[in-house]
Amino acid sequence: MFQRISTIASLVAVVVLVGLVLPVSAADDAVDKGFETLKTYKWGDDRTALEAVDKAVVASSKDAAAQKALQKRLLAVVGSDASSAAKDYACRKLSLIGDADAAAPLAALLPDKNLSHIARYALERMPCPEAVSALRGALPKTKKLAKVGVINSLGVRRDAESTAALVELLGDKDQQIVAAAAAALGSIGNAQAAKALGAFQKKAPKPIKLVAADACLTCAERMLSDGKKLEAIAIYKSLSGDDQPKHVKMAATKGMMAAMSQK
């Protein structure tokens, strides 16, 4: 009798175990199929096979090992000769799970004019300091719009360590780079940025005067929220002259009133 119960119990255990393992294997197979699809994936291809990878990425928030494994596979796509469509997909997934290990491989895409943005799409979202370092390191390696994009990302991340490099870019011959550098310095909003922007906005060429003024206003806001009230007021005062357009003067007045009312 006991032997019979024991046999039945063993059989039940085997059935349960198989029931658990099979779906997991099926899920793994689907993910494998997704990565296989990426090897030849082009713009406009059917995306159905990739949904397993989408789900795996979302589910991996509860499983650090699974997340690392997925990241490794996605980085393999990024570093391969797969199409831009496949790399675009991989970067989007890395934007959700990428960590320090992803920073350098993503940074390698930054000089590529077609992939630079989607690499930044991932890097801007990754909270690790390695992501910001990777962006900073790409400044001398990028040109034209790719460089503008990197500058913008450094501004989004408010990377104080980039301040000196960005100040230097205020003298670049590419006006888009100059404008981006000014805006990024405004966003960073530290004392060095404030000083450089103050000097820059006095001599900024006409096409960039508004950009310079806006950067100064943003800088003043940042300094005010960082508790640097006097510095903020000084910036607002510098924008209150008749050499500024009416809406800039009004913004400066508004800012000054807000600063002076702050305790």
Added chain:
Amino acid sequence: MRDKRITRRGFVKCASAALAAPYVITSAALGNQDRPAASERIAMGAIGLGSRGTHDLQAMMANADVQMLAVCDCKRARRDAVKKLVDTKSDNTDCKTYRDLRELLARDDIDAVLIATGDNWHTTASILAAKAGKDMYCEKPMSVAVGEGRALCDAMDRYGVIFQCGTQRRSVPRFKYAVDLARSGKLGELKTVYAEKAPAKWFNFHPYATLPAQPEPPKDEVDWDMWLGPAPWRPFNAQYMSRRFWMCHLDFSGGMLTEWGSHTADLCQWANDADNETPVEFELAEDKGKETVVARYANGVKMIFEEGAWPLHVRFVGTEGMVYVDDDGTMEAEPKSLLAGRQFDKGYPAENHVRNFLDCVKTRRTPIAPAEGAHRANSTCQIANICQLLGRKLTFDPATEQFVGDEAANRMIHRAMRAPWQLF
């Protein structure tokens, strides 16, 4: 120091010039009983000339105190067609066309702009307009990401410009009446608000689908790079530019949730007096056999994103009453006495909303759908999207505008813009 007093020679020079030229003030400048004087007119530009943009432009131009000086679109056919429309209405050919919105915004003679581009452009265009000192009427949804909406609010605040979001139901009397019932306590304590999503059957494409590459048209015909704007690059395909496609795609819009949620969630937020906040919890639920999101505010009120079916509607339920109102003009209430003796028109016209915007441009008062309220309502929809994409319950802090304990969700608050576009 240079003597600033006018010299005799300078005075004579000016006086001579004044005497030599005939003193003419045109009737256009003076205005007449049908048309305000030039000094009282609002000089406008319109950016984005699709069907909604053209509709809004006509609503603007129906006001005698609007002068449409410029139109902008990345498609030449639209620029040309709408210029003809403006020229006919204005009875002149002063209206200029632009492909690049930056050139339009650089004009000193333009006071305000209509922004009716694709959804992914709304935030960037609005911030550029604020930096240029322009007031704006911007179509909904005002952003495609929570972080973008906050940047937009900051820019409006920095420059003190007038921002009206195109959530025109705020200016439609029967919707406002329903909201007032909720806010005034006539429904008792508000318990649940129902914000309808756009019908799922409209959304036939994967939210991140891509299309095969097609030859790119000449830039002056269709400026693909400008159309994409801050969205991630992909090769040209004409189908992306069809509203039926891009409104389904999360790179260009907020999908079902913002297509109608921009209106319905906005009305629900308003009813719950939540224009400066969002719900704090979002979780998946089922409605009419389909997956949806239920959100809960800090004050306990629930918002249910209902499965969509025409006509667009909202419903507010309290401990002592209920009100339902829709686009077709149907209003229902419990008790029925809440609607006794009241008659309302059908439809959801933009005229009152546009007039409110124009009045606020002149008076500098806050319009009925300002940036902060629009951002919070839109954020509610965006967070619901994130909840569905991640498939899990989320807790959100409206003060910090961050998710609590969910890094993946926090990453989705923001998305990098394609250069040269940026948020700050």
